[in-house]
Amino acid sequence: MDPADAQAEMCRLIEELNRHNYLYYVLAAPEISDREYDRLYQRLTALESDFPDLVSVDSPTQRVGGQPLDKFTTVRHALPMISLDNTYNPDELRAFHRRVCERLGVSTIRYIVEPKIDGVSLSVRYEGGLLTRAVTRGNGREGDDITANVRTIRSIPLRLRTLTPPPVWEARGEVFMADRDFANLNDHRAANGDPPFANARNATAGSLKLLDPQVVAQRPLDALFYAHGESVGISPDSQKELLGTLQALGFKTPEFIQESSGVDDVLEAIAELDRRRALFPYQIDGAVIKVDDIKVREILGATAKAPRWAIAYKYEAEKATTRLKAVTIQVGRLGTLTPVADLEPVVLAGSTISRATLHNFRELERKDIRIGDRVEIEKAGEVIPAVVRALKGQRTGGEQVLERPTHCPVCHEPVHESEAEVALRCVNPTCPAQVRERLRHFASRGAMDIESLGDALVQLLVDSDIVHNPADLYELDVTAREQLCSFPGLGSKSVANLMAAIEQSKKQSPWRLLFGLGIRHVGARAAQTLTRHFSGIDRLMSCTVEELQDVSEVGPVMAESIVAFFSNAANRELLDRLREAGLRFVEESLDEGPKPPSFFAGKTCVLTGSLQSLSREQVREKLEAMGARVTGSVTSKTDFLIVGADPGAKLGKARNLGVAILDEEALLAHLDSSPKTIIDESEADAGEKGIPVQQTFGF
Ligand code: IVH
Numbered sequence: 001m002d003p004a005d006a007q008a009e010m011c012r013l014i015e016e017l018n019r020h021n022y023l024y025y026v027l028a029a030p031e032i033s034d035r036e037y038d039r040l041y042q043r044l045t046a047l048e049s050d051f052p053d054l055v056s057v058d059s060p061t062q063r064v065g066g067q068p069l070d071k072f073t074t075v076r077h078a079l080p081m082i083s084l085d086n087t088y089n090p091d092e093l094r095a096f097h098r099r100v101c102e103r104l105g106v107s108t109i110r111y112i113v114e115p116k117i118d119g120v121s122l123s124v125r126y127e128g129g130l131l132t133r134a135v136t137r138g139n140g141r142e143g144d145d146i147t148a149n150v151r152t153i154r155s156i157p158l159r160l161r162t163l164t165p166p167p168v169w170e171a172r173g174e175v176f177m178a179d180r181d182f183a184n185l186n187d188h189r190a191a192n193g194d195p196p197f198a199n200a201r202n203a204t205a206g207s208l209k210l211l212d213p214q215v216v217a218q219r220p221l222d223a224l225f226y227a228h229g230e231s232v233g234i235s236p237d238s239q240k241e242l243l244g245t246l247q248a249l250g251f252k253t254p255e256f257i258q259e260s261s262g263v264d265d266v267l268e269a270i271a272e273l274d275r276r277r278a279l280f281p282y283q284i285d286g287a288v289i290k291v292d293d294i295k296v297r298e299i300l301g302a303t304a305k306a307p308r309w310a311i312a313y314k315y316e317a318e319k320a321t322t323r324l325k326a327v328t329i330q331v332g333r334l335g336t337l338t339p340v341a342d343l344e345p346v347v348l349a350g351s352t353i354s355r356a357t358l359h360n361f362r363e364l365e366r367k368d369i370r371i372g373d374r375v376e377i378e379k380a381g382e383v384i385p386a387v388v389r390a391l392k393g394q395r396t397g398g399e400q401v402l403e404r405p406t407h408c409p410v411c412h413e414p415v416h417e418s419e420a421e422v423a424l425r426c427v428n429p430t431c432p433a434q435v436r437e438r439l440r441h442f443a444s445r446g447a448m449d450i451e452s453l454g455d456a457l458v459q460l461l462v463d464s465d466i467v468h469n470p471a472d473l474y475e476l477d478v479t480a481r482e483q484l485c486s487f488p489g490l491g492s493k494s495v496a497n498l499m500a501a502i503e504q505s506k507k508q509s510p511w512r513l514l515f516g517l518g519i520r521h522v523g524a525r526a527a528q529t530l531t532r533h534f535s536g537i538d539r540l541m542s543c544t545v546e547e548l549q550d551v552s553e554v555g556p557v558m559a560e561s562i563v564a565f566f567s568n569a570a571n572r573e574l575l576d577r578l579r580e581a582g583l584r585f586v587e588e589s590l591d592e593g594p595k596p597p598s599f600f601a602g603k604t605c606v607l608t609g610s611l612q613s614l615s616r617e618q619v620r621e622k623l624e625a626m627g628a629r630v631t632g633s634v635t636s637k638t639d640f641l642i643v644g645a646d647p648g649a650k651l652g653k654a655r656n657l658g659v660a661i662l663d664e665e666a667l668l669a670h671l672d673s674s675p676k677t678i679i680d681e682s683e684a685d686a687g688e689k690g691i692p693v694q695q696t697f698g699f
Pocket of ligand 1: 082083084114115116117118119120121122173174226227254288307310312
């Protein structure tokens with residue numbers, strides 16, 4: 001393909017991918033499947049590696065990139081990012097309204113009431129339509145340049161969605177994590193032995209402060225915009241128009257915007273928002289009341305801290321107090337010791353709470369929380385109730401300080417404590433608590449999904465020394481089964497169900513197996529990316545840290561963790577046994593149902609030169625449909641170089657590396673003729689006979 005054609009094709013793909021990205025992440029109304037998206041994405045990646053000079057900064061492949069930073073640079077905001085004054089009750093709000101009316105000499109005014117999103121404020125700058133800089137609020141005058149991190153947030157456009165971009169446009173809004181994403185993140189952290197975040201806001205702030213954009217890309221960040229900073233070429237007249245402009249440019253804006261005239265109307269809107277608060281998929285900590293008319297705002301102006309035309313109305317956080325009866329120490333899959341509060345039951349946000357997280361020992365000591373204390377608990381992120389503080393004034397003297405454990409409460413081995421990690425860790429891999437948690441994770445719905453193998457049964461299997469690791473599950477012999485049948489509550493029927501579920505799980509996709517292995521830092525999404533990239537687990541097992549980091553979204557920490565896992569002899573033995581048991585290590589096809597083995601399954605192919613009978617596009621599609629991976633450059637990992645007329649330097653490189661070379665005739669002979677591929681019948685026939693068909697393009 002000549003560079004001009006390549007460029008045109010790349011532009012088309014970028015536009016198409018960005019549109020699907022927008023439909024998915026901003027409008028939540030996707031038009032195509034993930035698989036179709038991936039296919040377009042891979043086509044773009046391949047073209048970009050063939051034509052690296054033509055890679056465009058707004059390409060979706062360029063969201064995650066660059067080296068980790070040493071520190072963020074401080075930059076000055078073109079216009080200051082001021083904050084808002086807060087009100088907490090109707091009287092304070094009425095006073096605000098009076099001040100506004102007095103300054104303007106009017107008796108009523110139109111306001112917009114928006115949800116106040118509990119996130120981290122951000123300013124994003126576009127020049128000529130392209131995202132050039134993203135900055136935190138900082139002290140309002142200057143903030144941290146976090147552009148590389150913000151580029152990873154899929155709902156923020158890399159290019160404004162307009163054919164006539166303004167010379168300068170700064171959108172201002174809030175980065176946040178949706179409740180469900182936050183809960184998943186904390187689940188993964190707990191499973192990985194990392195301390196959980198206290199709430200979604202902390203998780204967001206912590207993520208944006210990370211210096212490695214590859215790690216940030218793994219965090220489920222999202223953003224909503226409700227204001228603008230410097231703007232050249234666009235000047236909306238009202239808040240409503242501004243929100244419309246932001247939407248038209250490709251940004252997500254807050255839902256449930258109410259228009260109100262006068263203060264009573266505003267109070268009703270605030271109450272309505274409060275009633276709907278629980279329905280929002282993210283955290284709302286109040287309402288923001290803004291004068292709608294932007295010219296009127298200019299008359300009102302601002303103080304050094306906050307505008308005179310807007311105010312926040314904060315809702316009370318959902319809190320309750322109760323007594324801390326005891327602290328239980330949980331040992332996670334990777335040995336992390338987490339203190340959990342046993343509480344006198346109390347109703348909080350509609351449910352009865354008797355357990356709450358204390359996060360970690362450092363946190364517990366910092367807050368000086370003692371057994372017997374009356375404590376305040378809060379529902380953080382609507383998900384995990386957490387102990388916020390002890391009511392020290394109510395102490396009676398009988399409270400007990402909890403010492404940091406020096407030994408694991410389960411296996412009694414000494415615990416490991418490192419300065420870098422907040423967590424205390426049991427480093428005994430045979431600790432029964434870890435063995436149990438690893439098995440639970442393996443069998444869990446998100447991993448191998450062995451339905452009959454619930455928590456209680458896992459505990460029984462481990463405690464009775466029948467199962468110690470996932471491979472044991474697949475090797476349960478008659479004696480073990482008989483032993484199981486004799487346990488109270490476990491009849492032969494339930495054992496038969498369990499055996500059937502274990503057998504069934506052998507068919508699970510390789511990504512589920514990879515995730516189920518519980519490699520630190522490898523979550524479900526990473527497992528999917530990795531198995532897709534390496535067509536399963538086999539090739540992944542011998543990858544180097546560098547090769548792993550070539551996979552988009554894999555950073556150094558995950559890469560090192562994977563290499564360490566697979567270089568451990570016990571883990572390799574475990575994998576051998578799982579393979580022997582018949583589990584799936586190779587991603588044969590993403591389609592359900594058996595497929596005939598394909599010549600190209602799991603192979604890495606590179607194309608060079610032009611083919612007579614098929615366009616490169618078609619060859620790529622056919623190869624991918626047969627399970628091959630088509631990449632842009634020849635390396636020692638390349639299995640086949642497919643050579644057409646006028647081949648490039650890749651041919652010489654392939655010869656030097658001893659890579660197998662297929663010419664067009666050989667390619668066609670090996671291309672699948674099954675109707676599952678996109679080949680039409682005449683082409684398939686030609687392929688089988690090895691006769692190239694001349695194709696006419698352009699009609
Ligand atoms: S307007 C000049 N609107 O709340 C006015 N702020 O406590 C700029 N916030 O710094 C702010 N939701 O980070 C505005 N709908 C909303 C908001 C919002 C959340 C944040 C923002 C601001 C903070 C003040």
